[in-house]
Amino acid sequence: MAATRRLQKELVDIQKKIDAKTISYCKRVTTDDNILLWHCLIVPTKMPFKEGQFLIDIAFPAEYPFKPPKITFKTPIYHPNVDEKGQVCLPIISAENWKPAVKTDQVMQSLVDLVDEPEPDHPLRADIAEEYVKNRERFDKKALELVKQHAHDKAK
Secondary structure (H helix, E strand, C coil), X not given: CHHHHHHHHHHHHHHHHHHCCCCCCEEEEEECCCXXXXXXXXXXXXXXXXXXXXXXXXECCCCCCCCCCEEEECXXXXXXXXXXXXXXXXXXXXXXXXXXXXXXXXXXXXXXXXXXXXXXCCCCCHHXXXXXXXXXXXXXXXXXXXXXXXCEXXXX
């Protein structure tokens, strides 16, 4: 079980960084009895998303690191690159871009970068991408409303 060994090491490394406060993009990582499923609390840094924290699941295939993980937002988010089911379009974990040397903390950092800087040219939700481009003020307002309704409190 190469995946299990690698994920246990990555989890320990990430937890050390969280405890030492050397990473700011993630506040918490937990697993149940299954090391192939991580529950993470990510922390965006730019408005309108920086007002909250977002729960995501990272599901690793048994073939990890030779196949990429899958990320799902559990906290609703108003974002052009995240669909209604919480699925995210993240280039670093696409099948054609995935490299086994990529670590999970790099994936999480890329995810937070995408949340902070949406890519409207590669949307999962074209209507939100169009609003982001054509009426940024309205996009920011709607996104902030959803953050206040659903995101975890930043103070916790």
